[in-house]
Amino acid sequence: NAGVTQTPKFQVLKTGQSMTLQCAQDMNHEYMSWYRQDPGMGLRLIHYSVGAGITDQGEVPNGYNVSRSTTEDFPLRLLSAAPSQTSVYFCASSYSRGDYTFGSGTRLTVV
Amino acid sequence: GQQVMQIPQYQHVQEGEDFTTYCNSSTTLSNIQWYKQRPGGHPVFFLIQLVKSGEVKKQKRLTFQFGEAKKNSSLHITATQTTDVGTYFCAGPRSGGGADGLTFGKGTHLIIQP
Numbered sequence: 001n002a003g004v005t006q007t008p009k010f011q012v013l014k015t016g017q018s019m020t021l022q023c024a025q026d027m028n029h030e031y032m033s034w035y036r037q038d039p040g041m042g043l044r045l046i047h048y049s050v051g052a053g054i055t056d057q058g059e060v061p062n063g064y065n066v067s068r069s070t071t072e073d074f075p076l077r078l079l080s081a082a083p084s085q086t087s088v089y090f091c092a093s094s095y096s097r098g099d100y101t102f103g104s105g106t107r108l109t110v111v
Numbered sequence: 112g113q114q115v116m117q118i119p120q121y122q123h124v125q126e127g128e129d130f131t132t133y134c135n136s137s138t139t140l141s142n143i144q145w146y147k148q149r150p151g152g153h154p155v156f157f158l159i160q161l162v163k164s165g166e167v168k169k170q171k172r173l174t175f176q177f178g179e180a181k182k183n184s185s186l187h188i189t190a191t192q193t194t195d196v197g198t199y200f201c202a203g204p205r206s207g208g209g210a211d212g213l214t215f216g217k218g219t220h221l222i223i224q225p
Contacts, residue, residue, distance in 0.1 A: 030210075031209070031210050031212075033212040035212075042215045042218055050211065090154070094209060097209075098142065098160075099144050099160055099209070102153040103153065104152075104153050
């Protein structure tokens with residue numbers, strides 16, 4: 001099993017550009033979520049999904065969209081990138097017990 | 112909303128000394144989980160989830176405790192080694208079993224001086 005796979009690992013965007021961060025898991029986990037990690041702020045929840053076709057907002061959802069068309073995939077879309085979205089983004093998945101397996105992250109810089 | 116506080120933010124120890132990080136939630140938690148993140152890496156679950164009031168679990172040199180009120184927790188490492196370097200996070204489910212994600216503490220950075 002590959003676990004949780006995130007692509008790309010690094011990305012530089014210009015302000016106003018859009019992009020999609022990819023996340024895929026092969027563990028048949030129902031729960032998936034996206035976090036951003038900023039220095040001194042810990043991990044903050046952006047969006048989450050409890051199953052295919054079901055998504056909801058987390059703590060810091062503004063500027064991001066998600067979809068969950070399959071159990072395996074949970075992409076995160078940045079609609080119009082801003083410097084404040086410079087961060088490290090982690091995707092995570094879980095089965096019913098609720099402890100999460102994290103991907104290796106995407107380091108995003110918006111200039 | 113739910114908040115999880117964690118102290119200290121940084122901890123410097125000499126190799127061989129003990130280390131403890133403390134976690135406190137603003138709400139009662141159904142469980143608490145601990146994660147470790149190595150520098151430049153991603154959070155990794157310790158494979159220990161505390162569920163019961165007053166629960167204590169051990170994993171080699173690590174001891175995890177859950178408070179009686181299920182609002183606080185601690186992680187204690189005995190005789191630190193250089194491989195223990197990293198950031199330690201506690202996390203609790205936002206609600207119920209964690210289907211809607213976790214609330215993380217801000218982490219404790221463990222720095223070990225040989």
